[in-house]
Amino acid sequence: MHKTIAEAKKFVSLLVNELHDVREFEIVVCPPFTALSEVGEILSGRNIKLGAQNVFYEDQGAFTGEISPLMLKEIGVEYVIIGHSERRHIFKEDDELINRKVKAVLEKGMTPILCVGETLEEREKGLTFCVVEKQVREGFYGLSKEEARKVVIAYEPVWAIGTGRVATPQQAQEAHAFIRKLLSEMYDEETAEAVRILYGGSIKPDNFLGLIVQKDIDGGLVGGASLKESFIELARIMRGVIS
Template sequence: MVNPNRKFFVGGNFKMNGTVDMINELINHLNNAKLDGKTEVVVAPPSIYLLQVKEKLTPPAQVAAQNCYTADSGAYTGEISPSQLQDANIEWVILGHSERRSMFGDTDKFVADKTKAAIANGLKVILCVGESQEEREKDITMEVNERQLEAVTKTIEEKDWEHIVLAYEPVWAIGTGLVASPQQAQEVHADLRQWLGQRVSQKVADSIRIIYGGSVNGKNCKELARQPDIDGFLVGGASLKPEFVDICKSAD
C-alpha cells in the first residue's frame, strides 16, 4: 500500500551501459510513456551521457549522476564534482552503491563525506545501503545497514535528511536474478525506518522514502510496491528495457 505522505520514487541506474543511440531510444521510450508525475522518476546514465539525457528527457522525469567526489574542483583525474553536477543542472546523485563500495573501495566514511558534499551543493542523494549474502547468512543484516547509515548520521545534520532517498539494496540480489521476498524486503525497510526514528528523529523516519533495489522487474514490482514501508525502487538491468515504464507505474 503506497503511503500518501511519501511520494513513490523509481530510479533507473543504467550503470556502465549504453551508447548515444541506445540512450536516445531509452529516453524516447520514457518520454512517450507520458508519466503523470504521481511517481517521482529519476534516471542515472553514465556520466558521458548526462547532458544528452538532461537535454532530451521530458519533465517530470529527472536525471541523476551515478557518483560524485567530495571536492568542488582540483587535481582529481577522472572524478566529477558535486558543484559541476549542480552547474549542469543535474538534480540527483547515487552514492554508496555496493559496486562502488566493493569494487572501488568507497568506505562508509567516504560515502558519508560524499553525501555531505552533494547536499551542500544543492543535490539530492539516493543513498544506498545493503548486506552481502554472507552477512545475511550470519544474521547481521541490520548491523551492516546500521553501520553504513551511522557514518552518515555522524556527518550530516537532521535537516539534510529531507534531501535523501534511502535505497536498501541487498548485495546478493543485485544483478543475480535473486529478489528479496516482499516480506523480507518489508522487514528490513521497517527496521531501517525504526532505526532512523531512534537515531535521527521520528519526523525523518516518517517522511524519508526507503526504496528497494535488487533484480526488480516488471513482474515482481507490484507485489513489492504493496508493502507499507517500500516507497519505490532503484532499478538496474530492467531500467534498460521497456518494462522500466511498467515499474514506474507500479504504484498506480
C-alpha cells in the first residue's frame, strides 16, 4: 500500500526510461488498484508488464470493496499476485479461497503469482516443507498440466518479509528445489521445469546475486526495494547473471 497515482506514474516513467532495453527476462510492476489504469497507459507497448496485488474470484456481484478479474483484464493487467503472506495472515485468506482466485485469473488469460511460505514459528518447529507442500497442493488443486505450467510460484518465507532478515541462498535454494520436486510428483518433470519459482523476502541489491544464481531460483518477488531506484539495480544484476 504505497504510492499515490502521481507517485506511481513518476516512478514507472523512471523505470521505463532506465530499463527500456531489457529483453532477456520479464519485469512486472504491481501498483495499488487506484494507479493500475494510469500506470498501464504508460506501460502500454513497453517491455515492462502490469500486475495487480490481489483479485476476487467472481466477475461481478455483491462483493463490496472487491476487484474482479474481468476489471483487471480490461485495463491490461497480465499478472496477479495471489495469496501473499499479508493476505493470508492479516486478512485470513485460506488455501481454498486462494485456489479459486488462481483458477479465476487463469480463466481470464492472466498469469497468477501464487505466494507460499512459512512463518518463523513454523520454520523453528521444522514444519517448512509441510506448510509449503500444503499451500502448493491446495493452490494448484484442480489445475490441468497445461494450466499448472502457466502459474508462477513465489516462495516467501514470512519471517524474512520486511524484517531485514533474509533466507540464506542455501535455505532459499532448498525450498525452491523442494517445490520443483513436488511439482514433478504432482504433474511431471517437464511441468516442474516450466513453472517459474521466484524468491521473495527482503531482497536487496546486496543479497540478490547470491540468490539469483541458485539453480532453482528463477527471479524475485521484490517488496520494499521495488519502491525506489534499487529496483533498477536489481534488474541490472539479473541481466548480468543471464548474459
